[in-house]
Amino acid sequence: MTWVGSLLRSRRSDLERDLGVRLGKTLGCGSFGCAIEARAGHKDLVLKLTVDRDEVRMWEKLLGLIKRGRVHGRGLVAVRDVGEIIGDVKVDERTADYATHGLVLRPNPEVRAYAILRDPIDPVSKGDDDRPTTDSRAVIARYGAENWGLFVRAVAHVFAAGRIYNELRFSAARPGVRKSDVVESIHRFVHEEVVVDVRDIDTEKAALEELSVWIGALHRLPFARDLSETLAECLAAGVVFADLKISNLGWRAGDHGGKRQVLIFDVGGTPL
Numbered sequence: 112m113t114w115v116g117s118l119l120r121s122r123r124s125d126l127e128r129d130l131g132v133r134l135g136k137t138l139g140c141g142s143f144g145c146a147i148e149a150r151a152g153h154k155d156l157v158l159k160l161t162v163d164r165d166e167v168r169m170w171e172k173l174l175g176l177i178k179r180g181r182v183h184g185r186g187l188v189a190v191r192d193v194g195e196i197i198g199d200v201k202v203d204e205r206t207a208d209y210a211t212h213g214l215v216l217r218p219n220p221e222v223r224a225y226a227i228l229r230d231p232i233d234p235v236s237k238g239d240d241d242r243p244t245t246d247s248r249a250v251i252a253r254y255g256a257e258n259w260g261l262f263v264r265a266v267a268h269v270f271a272a273g274r275i276y277n278e279l280r281f282s283a284a285r286p287g288v289r290k291s292d293v294v295e296s297i298h299r300f301v302h303e304e305v306v307v308d309v310r311d312i313d314t315e316k317a318a319l320e321e322l323s324v325w326i327g328a329l330h331r332l333p334f335a336r337d338l339s340e341t342l343a344e345c346l347a348a349g350v351v352f353a354d355l356k357i358s359n360l361g362w363r364a365g366d367h368g369g370k371r372q373v374l375i376f377d378v379g380g381t382p383l
Contacts, residue, residue: 115145115160118196118224130192130228132156149228155364156191159227165380167193167225172350172383181348186341188361188376192228232361232376241267246362250334250371262332262373266357267301268325269342271309273381276318277353281382300356322346337372354379 119126119134127134135148144161161167170193176182233246241263243251251259274297298306312318326346329339338360345352352375359377366372 114162114224115140118160119147122196126158126196126226130158130226132158132228134158144224151191155231157229157231159229160196161225161227162223163380164223164225165382166378167195167227168383169350169378169381170227173345173378176345176348176350182341182344184341184344186338186372186374187378188232188363188374189230190227191230192226194226196224196226229376231364232374233364234358235360235362235373236357238358241357246371250362253368254332254334258332261328262335263357264305265325265328265332265335266355266360267305268308269322269329269352270355270357271297271301271305272312272318272321272325273352273355275309275312276315276322276351277382279313279315279318319346319351322351333369334371335373338375341375350383351381352378353381 115137123134126132130149130151132149132151135150138146138148138157140146143163143166144159147158147160149156149158170190173182173184173187174190174193177184177187234244235247236242237244243259247259297309309321312321323343323346326339326342329335329342332339342352355375356379359375359379360373361376362371363374
């Protein structure tokens with residue numbers, strides 16, 4: 112991503128000094144930013160550079176809940192630091208289109224860049240679909256394909272119910288959004304059977320009931336209990352994830368066998 116490369120070339124030493132890390136290679140990029148290898152002493156970390164303000168606000172909200180003891184956060188990757196990168200950021204056309212419909216490679220005062228420093232994870236899936244990674248295949252071998260199938264279905268329903276809940280919650284402020292648009296946005300990330308299951312949800316209460324059912328399903332899986340407990344804690348605190356796709360989940364790095372737990376490493380774009 113052009114803007115991240117430009118930022119690293121011009122301000123790498125500043126970022127390393129401010130965050131107390133040494134930066135390595137770029138691990139991958141998405142619509143809003145990139146993940147970069149980082150190291151603090153003997154500790155491996157990941158630095159995410161992003162222009163997604165919603166993700167940053169969500170992390171700030173969650174870290175605040177953890178600090179106040181309302182959420183234990185065992186199902187969240189450990190985040191070491193979140194903050195704004197001060198100064199103009201040049202954004203490329205694709206990022207500008209997602210973020211502010213700004214201009215190509217010009218400093219844009221409407222765009223802010225942010226840094227999220229977190230622990231590393233091992234991905235659960237290969238991209239936005241449910242193809243398991245090598246780490247996930249080891250979990251399938253331990254717990255069975257049936258439990259993996261339940262996990263995939265539960266995550267898809269949690270995503271769908273959370274997306275619908277948030278769209279309904281903010282519908283008054285977005286009068287141009289139609290229910291068909293919401294269903295179509297869900298359809299891009301989940302199978303048809305999930306869309307059919309959630310198509311008739313038309314109230315916030317119904318969406319929360321659907322969400323609770325599938326959080327309960329996750330709790331029955333030994334490798335997803337930390338995740339389910341965190342989702343339940345967040346729900347009790349009034350926080351419902353709007354973008355919890357399977358590609359936003361990972362295994363805690365360094366855990367093996369029966370200790371493996373699914374974590375949220377990307378909280379996505381949830382309006383607050």
